[in-house]
Structure formats: C-alpha cells, structure tokens
Amino acid sequence: MSLLYKNDVKPRFFLDRQTSMLYNSDIKLISYLTIKEVNYMPESRKERNMADLGKLFQEAEPYIIEMRRWFHQHPEVSLKEEKTSEKIKEELAAMGIPYEELKPSYGVVATIQGKDSGKVIGARADIDALPVTEDTGLEFSSCNVGEMHACGHDAHIAMLLGVAKVMNQIKDELNGTVKLVFQAAEEIGLGYKEVLDYFHEKGGVDRMIGLHIWSTLPQGEMLLIPGSVFAGGTGFKCKVNGQGGHGARPDLVKDPVKAACDLVLKLAAIPSNFYDVLDHSVVSVGQIHAGTQGNIFPSYAEVDGTTRFYKDGGEQAIKAIMRQIADGVGATYGVDIEVTHRGEIPPVYNTPDYIPRARELAAEVEGLTVSSQTDPICAGDNFGMILREYPGFYGVLGAGKTDEYNYPQHHAKFDIQETEFRKGAEFMGRYIADYLK
Numbered sequence: 001m002s003l004l005y006k007n008d009v010k011p012r013f014f015l016d017r018q019t020s021m022l023y024n025s026d027i028k029l030i031s032y033l034t035i036k037e038v039n040y041m042p043e044s045r046k047e048r049n050m051a052d053l054g055k056l057f058q059e060a061e062p063y064i065i066e067m068r069r070w071f072h073q074h075p076e077v078s079l080k081e082e083k084t085s086e087k088i089k090e091e092l093a094a095m096g097i098p099y100e101e102l103k104p105s106y107g108v109v110a111t112i113q114g115k116d117s118g119k120v121i122g123a124r125a126d127i128d129a130l131p132v133t134e135d136t137g138l139e140f141s142s143c144n145v146g147e148m149h150a151c152g153h154d155a156h157i158a159m160l161l162g163v164a165k166v167m168n169q170i171k172d173e174l175n176g177t178v179k180l181v182f183q184a185a186e187e188i189g190l191g192y193k194e195v196l197d198y199f200h201e202k203g204g205v206d207r208m209i210g211l212h213i214w215s216t217l218p219q220g221e222m223l224l225i226p227g228s229v230f231a232g233g234t235g236f237k238c239k240v241n242g243q244g245g246h247g248a249r250p251d252l253v254k255d256p257v258k259a260a261c262d263l264v265l266k267l268a269a270i271p272s273n274f275y276d277v278l279d280h281s282v283v284s285v286g287q288i289h290a291g292t293q294g295n296i297f298p299s300y301a302e303v304d305g306t307t308r309f310y311k312d313g314g315e316q317a318i319k320a321i322m323r324q325i326a327d328g329v330g331a332t333y334g335v336d337i338e339v340t341h342r343g344e345i346p347p348v349y350n351t352p353d354y355i356p357r358a359r360e361l362a363a364e365v366e367g368l369t370v371s372s373q374t375d376p377i378c379a380g381d382n383f384g385m386i387l388r389e390y391p392g393f394y395g396v397l398g399a400g401k402t403d404e405y406n407y408p409q410h411h412a413k414f415d416i417q418e419t420e421f422r423k424g425a426e427f428m429g430r431y432i433a434d435y436l437k
C-alpha cells in the first residue's frame with residue numbers, strides 16, 4: 001500500500017493500488033476509490049519500496065567505484081589517515097551531511113537524521129591502509145611508496161559513502177537516525193575507543209552493522225553467520241632471560257636459545273593439548289631473535305607470535321596456559337621467561353537473532369546470494385570491541401575474481417572485484433531502511 005495525504009495534510013491514508021481500497025491510519029477501510037479520485041502527494045514524499053532503493057544504488061555505483069579508486073591511490077597507514085579523513089569530510093559536506101571528528105584519531109562520524117528521532121542504527125567502515133609496497137599493476141595503484149590498501153578498507157570507505165549518498169536522499173522516509181562511522185587505525189588495534197567514547201556521549205546506538213570485503217570469498221556471495229564470524233586474538237612476546245657465555249662451554253651457561261626453541265614447540269601444542277579442542281584456535285610464532293655470532297651463547301632470546309580463538313573467554317584461558325608453559329620451560333632450563341601481550345581483541349560476534357532478516361535482505365540485492373559457508377573467518381578485527389557493547393553483526397562480502405588467482409588480504413597483489421561494491425552498499429542501505437521503516 002502507498003502512503004497518501006489529502007492535500008498534503010495529515011491525517012494519513014493508505015491506498016491499496018491493486019484493489020483501490022482506501023484505509024485510514026488504523027488500517028480500517030474507508031472507501032473504494034479510483035486512482036483519479038485520489039489527490040497524490042508529491043513523488044518525493046511517497047514511501048519508497050525496495051526496488052526503488054536498488055535503483056538508487058545502481059545510480060550511485062559509478063560514484064562508489066570512483067571513491068574506491070581515489071582512496072586506493074592515496075592510502076595512509078594507521079594514525080596517519082589525515083588526507084583520507086579530509087576526503088571523507090569533503091564528500092560528506094558536498095552531500096550536505098553533518099559530521100563530527102573522533103579526536104585524537106582521524107575518525108569521522110556522519111549523522112543522517114530521519115523524520116523523527118526513533119531508533120538509532122550505526123554502520124561502520126575502517127579507513128587505514130597497510131605498510132605494504134603495492135605490486136598489482138592497477139592504473140590507480142598507490143602513489144604512496146610502501147603504503148597500500150591491501151585489506152579492502154578503500155572499498156569499505158567507498159561503500160559507506162555510497163550508503164551516505166542514498167540514505168541522505170531518502171532521509172524523510174526513515175523513522176530514526178543513521179550514524180555512519182569511519183574508524184581510523186583498525187589495523188593496529190586502535191580507533192575503536194574513540195568510537196565508543198562518542199557513542200557513550202551521544203547515547204549509543206540500538207544496532208550496529210558493518211561489512212568486510214574478502215578476496216578469497218567468491219564474488220556475488222555474502223557470508224552472514226550467527227555467533228563469531230571473525231576470531232579474537234592477541235599478539236605476544238616472550239623474552240627468555242638466561243646467562244651467556246662461550247659456545248664451547250654450554251655447561252657453564254643458561255642457554256636461552258634452547259629454551260626458546262622448546263618454548264615455541266610447546267606453545268604450538270596449546271590448541272590440541274591444553275586449550276578447548278571444541279574451539280578453533282591458533283597459537284603461532286613468527287619470529288625468534290637471539291644472538292650475534294655462532295660461537296657465543298647470548299644472554300637472552302625473544303619469541304614473537306599471535307593467537308586466535310572464537311569462544312568468549314578464550315583470550316584469558318590461552319594467556320593462563322602460556323604462562324604455565326613459560327614457567328615450566330623456565331624451570332627446566334634455569335632461565336626466566338617474561339610474557340607480554342598486546343592488541344587484545346575479542347571475537348567479532350554476530351547477534352544470532354539479527355542474522356535471518358539480514359540474510360533475507362541480502363538475497364534481495366541483485367547479483368548477491370547468501371554464502372553456504374558456515375565456518376568463520378580466521379582473522380581479527382576490533383569491530384568486535386564495538387559489537388561487545390552494541391548488538392549487531394558483521395557481514396563478509398565476497399569479491400574474488402572469477403577464473404583468476406585471488407591473492408589474500410595483506411598481500412602486495414591483493415585486488416578485489418569492483419562490481420561487488422554496489423552490492424555491499426545496497427545491502428547495508430536495505431538493512432538500514434528496513435530497520436528504520
């Protein structure tokens with residue numbers, strides 16, 4: 001049914017165009033009318049159906065692709081996203097959308113106010129690039145040497161600007177408020193605190209959504225699963241403090257190298273032997289540093305690695321086991337082992353009740369289907385810190401190119417299919433419009 005006003009003045013009336021039945025605001029039948037007997041409200045004031053919304057996003061597609069290419073060509077790493085932030089604010093200002101800065105970071109929050117205060121929904125995109133030298137050969141490759149959008153954040157920004165453009169066009173049809181969050185410094189585990197501080201100051205949001213584009217998920221698919229979709233994780237460093245000496249007399253030293261090697265093997269056994277085997281977990285070591293010369297026992301060695309897990313509480317459990325193992329190895333070799341952790345983030349947890357409707361709306365987007373995959377992604381994202389306080393979900397948008405090898409995130413040849421950006425933006429727009437209808 002279509003919303004009508006007689007002479008553009010309340011009270012509201014509803015017309016079922018198939019039956020020509022006119023109803024009042026209580027959905028009680030008033031009369032049978034012909035279309036000629038109805039004084040239509042202006043076109044811009046009619047309730048827009050989802051087909052209209054799809055058309056608006058198709059019209060916005062060239063803009064979304066243009067924006068992605070600009071941000072791809074001008075990447076800035078975490079805590080240095082100054083020009084990125086300025087470009088975002090420039091685009092929002094051109095649309096007439098008010099925004100606020102998330103100091104001291106370069107984050108930005110835009111606000112689109114609907115026809116009443118109503119509910120508040122937030123949508124988030126991260127904006128930082130990586131310290132990677134690009135090797136894609138794209139005509140819009142990075143012009144900043146040693147910096148690249150190798151994780152798709154350029155597409156995240158562009159899609160959210162596309163959402164801003166379309167939602168701003170239909171804001172008079174939204175019963176509530178839209179908060180569009182452009183978060184800085186995600187790649188180094190920062191930026192989320194400024195977002196949470198802003199929400200605490202402004203009264204928060206009722207629901208929070210986001211999308212992460214993914215090169216190894218086929219184009220045309222979106223992963224929407226309940227529960228943990230991205231892993232929680234923490235980085236760690238173990239400093240093994242021993243007593244150095246001459247390489248010919250191992251009996252006179254406290255060798256940190258052997259202790260470090262044993263420590264690495266025991267840490268790798270945590271997922272299968274010590275931690276919950278029903279949780280998909282990883283404890284990996286990527287760096288070992290020790291010594292200056294082959295015939296000298298060093299005084300210390302350093303082991304650096306990362307963890308991943310999906311269950312709530314996994315972080316504390318794994319940290320406790322690591323401490324226990326470090327104490328045991330230390331006692332065996334007569335060394336002292338310091339264990340420190342950094343960048344701790346929880347799993348990105350999707351509120352299960354919100355997923356069925358999200359899947360329905362994703363299936364309505366032209367060219368998009370819901371992925372049959374049920375396994376989560378073994379990567380981390382501090383969007384989980386925001387979803388820990390405000391319920392919502394994180395979708396994963398497939399953008400792998402057909403019949404090509406698709407390099408993974410963070411690779412110097414990482415690239416994504418541009419046709420998928422409109423689909424991701426439209427999905428978010430449909431979900432926002434549906435939530436605020």
